[in-house]
Amino acid sequence: MTLAPPAPVLTENGPADTARARTYEVRTYGCQMNVHDSERLSGSLEAAGYVRATDEQADVVVINTCAVRENADNKLYGNLGMLASVKKVHEGMQIAVGGCLAQKDKSVILEKAPWVDVVFGTHNMGALPTLLERARHNDEAQIEILESLDVFPSTLPTRRESTYSGWVSVSVGCNNTCTFCIVPALRGKEKDRRPGDVLAEVQALVDDGALEVTLLGQTVNSYGVEFGDRQAFGKLLRAAGTIDGLERIRFTSPHPAAFTDDVIDAMAETPAVMPQLHMPLQSGSDRILKAMKRSYRSEKFLGILDRVRAKIPNAAISTDIIVGFPGETEEDFQDTLRVVEAARFASAFTFQYSIRPGTPAATMADQVPKEVVQERYERLTALQDHISREENQKLVGQIVNVLVSAGEGKRDAERHRLSGRAEDSRLVHFDVPEGSETPRPGDIVTVRISEAASFHLIADAAPHEQLLIRRTRSGDAWDRAEAESCGVPAPAGVAAEPGRVSLGLPGLRIGTGPGAALPLTAVSTKRADAARTQAERTDTESTDAPQVSTTPIYDMLDGER
Ligand code: SF4
Numbered sequence: 001m002t003l004a005p006p007a008p009v010l011t012e013n014g015p016a017d018t019a020r021a022r023t024y025e026v027r028t029y030g031c032q033m034n035v036h037d038s039e040r041l042s043g044s045l046e047a048a049g050y051v052r053a054t055d056e057q058a059d060v061v062v063i064n065t066c067a068v069r070e071n072a073d074n075k076l077y078g079n080l081g082m083l084a085s086v087k088k089v090h091e092g093m094q095i096a097v098g099g100c101l102a103q104k105d106k107s108v109i110l111e112k113a114p115w116v117d118v119v120f121g122t123h124n125m126g127a128l129p130t131l132l133e134r135a136r137h138n139d140e141a142q143i144e145i146l147e148s149l150d151v152f153p154s155t156l157p158t159r160r161e162s163t164y165s166g167w168v169s170v171s172v173g174c175n176n177t178c179t180f181c182i183v184p185a186l187r188g189k190e191k192d193r194r195p196g197d198v199l200a201e202v203q204a205l206v207d208d209g210a211l212e213v214t215l216l217g218q219t220v221n222s223y224g225v226e227f228g229d230r231q232a233f234g235k236l237l238r239a240a241g242t243i244d245g246l247e248r249i250r251f252t253s254p255h256p257a258a259f260t261d262d263v264i265d266a267m268a269e270t271p272a273v274m275p276q277l278h279m280p281l282q283s284g285s286d287r288i289l290k291a292m293k294r295s296y297r298s299e300k301f302l303g304i305l306d307r308v309r310a311k312i313p314n315a316a317i318s319t320d321i322i323v324g325f326p327g328e329t330e331e332d333f334q335d336t337l338r339v340v341e342a343a344r345f346a347s348a349f350t351f352q353y354s355i356r357p358g359t360p361a362a363t364m365a366d367q368v369p370k371e372v373v374q375e376r377y378e379r380l381t382a383l384q385d386h387i388s389r390e391e392n393q394k395l396v397g398q399i400v401n402v403l404v405s406a407g408e409g410k411r412d413a414e415r416h417r418l419s420g421r422a423e424d425s426r427l428v429h430f431d432v433p434e435g436s437e438t439p440r441p442g443d444i445v446t447v448r449i450s451e452a453a454s455f456h457l458i459a460d461a462a463p464h465e466q467l468l469i470r471r472t473r474s475g476d477a478w479d480r481a482e483a484e485s486c487g488v489p490a491p492a493g494v495a496a497e498p499g500r501v502s503l504g505l506p507g508l509r510i511g512t513g514p515g516a517a518l519p520l521t522a523v524s525t526k527r528a529d530a531a532r533t534q535a536e537r538t539d540t541e542s543t544d545a546p547q548v549s550t551t552p553i554y555d556m557l558d559g560e561r
Pocket of ligand 1: 177
């Protein structure tokens with residue numbers, strides 16, 4: 001291992017030493033939970049004085065893994081193989097692997113890729129800067145996997161990826177045992193944050209310029225189970241709705257079994273809660289739902305949708321569906337098609353079931369042949385794409401408010417359009433007519449929908465029409481962030497902001513530097529010992545687990561819907 005220059009120490013006035021700050025890159029696989037965790041990893045590194053790499057090779061590459069996807073390990077080791085040759089020529093480079101796959105595989109990662117410097121789990125993300133420092137100082141790999149949460153991750157510094165929209169975790173872990181899902185085994189039992197802490201983080205985000213917040217939890221609506229309040233989630237929505245300046249509240253993902261009418265009332269009666277619901281169906285067959293250990297049935301699921309639409313008629317409802325779960329017959333699949341037709345989802349994230357070692361479903365009899373799964377999948381997506389198109393077409397001619405986003409429309413530049421999300425979360429591409437001002441990400445534009453496709457809406461202005469723009473605090477925050485990244489003063493009239501790394505609690509500022517207390521049962525070993533030690537620990541740990549995330553984004557790199 002080559003020794004690297006030390007990480008700079010951050011003070012309130014910036015790095016204390018004059019050496020070049022070490023740069024980092026975080027690569028994320030998996031769901032929104034992982035994307036949000038990566039914001040915390042970035043925040044922890046920046047609080048410790050690292051700076052994000054731009055075009056150059058980063059000194060520290062962090063891979064935040066996901067164990068949910070098929071072939072997650074192949075993908076990880078493929079990436080690590082490529083990084084091994086980069087590391088040979090980049091003096092002082094370090095590689096860290098964290099997240100769900102690291103939590104599951106532990107020492108296996110170092111056995112297969114001994115050039116990795118740090119392996120950490122899902123419960124100790126805040127330890128990353130210290131582990132990197134220790135690996136460098138001791139010239140030995142560090143493995144640290146905790147079996148339970150020590151510090152709620154939301155109290156870690158966070159480098160938010162967006163100035164206008166942010167995620168806030170209300171809980172981590174899950175008390176369910178869906179037979180396809182590995183999440184509970186890796187993230188543990190549900191732990192709920194105190195409502196005051198959640199609301200304080202939301203307030204801090206709004207103070208930093210955000211207009212939109214998405215509340216996150218594996219089963220977000222079971223929030224409160226730990227402190228014995230079954231109506232806690234509805235109350236939390238109402239309380240968040242009173243925060244001045246917060247215009248859009250979303251949440252993901254609720255579990256149908258725990259979906260209660262007080263949540264529907266809270267959604268309908270809180271203006272800031274957006275008319276949108278993402279609720280995983282997984283299967284329309286009651287027999288398969290039972291085999292999945294999903295404790296609701298299709299009738300109950302459809303009943304929830306009816307009640308949501310009765311109170312929020314313009315709600316756009318989306319879902320997750322798995323095709324080809326073990327034992328799924330053509331009749332079961334027809335049930336799924338029937339429920340999809342009845343549900344009229346605005347969109348659906350559809351997945352082909354495939355065996356994931358370590359989950360109960362992996363050893364079930366009657367695994368469905370791949371070609372049968374593929375054929376059913378194609379029928380399902382064809383049906384859902386048709387429904388999505390029909391539902392979207394109902395919006396043609398309607399006026400919608402769009403929160404302008406950055407980088408959501410891949411072909412925007414080519415087509416001279418910008419993109420954003422409507423209140424119901426539909427993706428809208430709109431043009432900026434000649435002579436119109438160009439809105440900034442975070443501003444709100446009001447447009448008329450002119451065309452609809454399955455996955456997006458188009459709002460092209462009529463001749464001589466000007467774009468209606470509301471400049472917002474979020475747009476101002478975007479200007480500040482852009483000015484900072486270019487090293488130029490913020491535009492006149494835009495208040496200076498201390499930095500984009502924020503802590504989960506208001507009133508706290510970065511400046512703690514590296515070496516923050518690590519109250520963890522760290523395992524630090526020489527490389528050769530690391531594998532043995534972890535193998536011994538693994539013997540006593542269960543890796544039996546279910547699998548699949550319930551959030552809309554499954555793999556950022558693959559771009560899978
Ligand atoms: S699918 Fe969702 S509800 Fe089921 S065990 Fe996994 S995280 Fe929990």
